Amino acid sequence: MNNYQYINLEYLNEVALGNQAFKKEMLETFCIKTPNSIAQMEIALQNQDYEQVGKIAHQLKTSFAFVGMDSTVELCKKMQDMGLKKNDVHLLPDCFILLKNNLLLGLKEIDNELNIL
């Protein structure tokens, strides 16, 4: 049963195979790595380096998938395509704002989960 609104840890629980220390390690890694990647993406956007935006979006997909943020995974896929193929790049700034907001919402719930573990 999922107790959260933005994250879903069902998959991570499957991957953890009952190992709570591993689960904690994965969530902590997410909390450190993902904001860093978002910060790098922001710089890339400011520099109009859309290819780099696309590459970072590609990397972020797996991270968001681990915490069950499926709609954010789809958003990353769109940003990846836009960035790497340089299609509709004018939409990237709005997508980035949405991505950043989603991350913040997810991080709050992950923080809750880490306090329980």
Add this chain to the structure above:
Amino acid sequence: MSNSRTSVFIVEDDEMFLKSVQHNLAQNRSLDISVFSDGESAIKAFDAAPKKPHVVILDYFLSTDNASKKSGLDVLKHIKSNKKIAKKVEVIMLSGQEDVDVAVNSVEAGAYDYVVKNRSAFLRVQNDIKRIAAHRSKKQENKKLRTFIIFLSILLAVLAFVSLIFTIDNTFFGLLG
């Protein structure tokens, strides 16, 4: 390392995925696992290893921000560049998306399998490793069997020769009276 153990290199720059693959495979006690977060260190370790890994699990889209960094395809091609070694090392290529070009490039460069990083990825990788280990085990058994058959053939040939000499000897002395 005994012959029954399978050595595995995991080359993956996504820290979360790397940890999860390592955690998943570590449940199999017959695996010796080494992890690398970039292509260069993996290639260095591969070249330096006196016994090459049996399986390399390799991310196709390794970060190549720095011009000197190696992509997954670079690493695969390096592993397969030595034909003698290439036969003994199987590479499972991972990718974050379903992409026909990536799959074709990987298989053409000699990858054993191409696995998309979705929820069935770990099971697919485990099954690939089991198949590779089973094939290796069969090859070792066949080699032992061939050696035994050769030994047996030589032994039978020697016995036949000795028997022939003995028969000739008996016949000769029989004729002499």
